[in-house]
Every structure is written in structure tokens, then in C-alpha cells.
Amino acid sequence: MEHRDIQLLKKILSECKDIIRYVNEVGEKHFFENEVYQRATAMSLLNIGEHANALTGDLWTEYKDIQWRKIVDLRNIAAHGYGE
16 A cells, blocks of 8 residues: 555544544534534545545555545535535
């Protein structure tokens, strides 16, 4: 695995941990009532999609059980508002 992929995967993991922390800090009910936490989560999802898109094709192929394309597509939908 390339060094760049390792660094990107660490960033993805960090963003995932942030999302879990956001929900756990306020609980599910209050999370859905709090726009700040929702926006923070959306930003983390955008970052995850950016990082996933920057991974090498070799990594995507090696870990084909992960739906990388869907992760990147979610980022594009959130960033560009496709099908609002």
C-alpha cells in the first residue's frame, strides 16, 4: 500500500470518528435538531469523499468490498446539490 493511501485512510478514519463523536455528544434526537452538528457532519462526509477519490486505483481494487464509488458519489451530491 502506498504511503499516500495510508495517509488518506488515516484522514478518512479521523473524519469517521468525528461523525461518531458529533452524534454521541448530543444524542440522536438533539443531533437532528441541531444544525451546527448536522453541518459539521456534512463537512466530514465531504472530506471523506474527497479523500476516497484521491486513493489509488490499486487500493480501490484491493478493497473492492468497500463501495468507494458510492462514497465519492455521496460527496458529489452533497457538494453540488444534484437532484435537490
